[in-house]
Amino acid sequence: MTTLSPQRRAWRARAFVGASLDGYLARPDGDLDWLTALPEDVGHAATRGEHPGLEWETFFPEIDTLLMGRETYETVAGFEEWPFTGLRVLVLSASDAAPTEDGRVRVVAGLVQACDLLDEVGAREVYVDGGRTVQSFLAAGVLDEITVSTAPVLLGAGRRLFGGLGADVQLRVLGSHVTADGLVRTTWEVRRG
Helix, strand or coil: CCCCCHHHCCCEEEEEEEEECCCEEECCCCCCHHHHCCCCCCCCCCECCCCCCCCHHHHHHHCCEEEEEHHHHHHHHCCCCCCCCCCEEEEECCCCCCCCCCCCCEEECCHHHHHHHHHHCCCCEEEEECHHHHHHHHHHCCCCEEEEEEECCCCCCCEECCCCCCCCCCEEEEEEEECCCCCEEEEEEECCC
8 A cells, every 4th residue: 555645635534433342343244233232231430531532422523524435335325314414425435336326425436536535625624434444544644543442342253443554553542431331432643753
């Protein structure tokens, strides 16, 4: 993967994802039931430090553009209600199965085209969503921040949050806490150079 120049852009790319303790985003078939139906009232030791990780309620309102992979789009398109009304939404897809008929999204064929379009439309705060999309942004050196909500479950198999990156990626912890439902939420800054 070619590393893109982070200095050439005015936008910040941020990920906000859930993962199992063993590092899976979804089951092998893409199912997220393990994350959306966490057992309640099991007595997790919730913590709230001086520097908590980001919460969805503070993260999402800052976003002006969403860039997601095609598989993530297909999952979200099946929701009863479109959750991204009012956002500019880009779908990264080199496939012929790209959602060209959905007026809510704009399809981009590759990472370079996506970055160019983000520059062109004046994006400022970009939510990068989808396992492969997050991985490609990390590998290209254009992901700035990542918040991972680690669920108290081991899946044993599935779709990995992180794959091969070709080089170490150094991070700096910005905040962390444990939620009442047992999610260990940590926000990291991706360090460069």
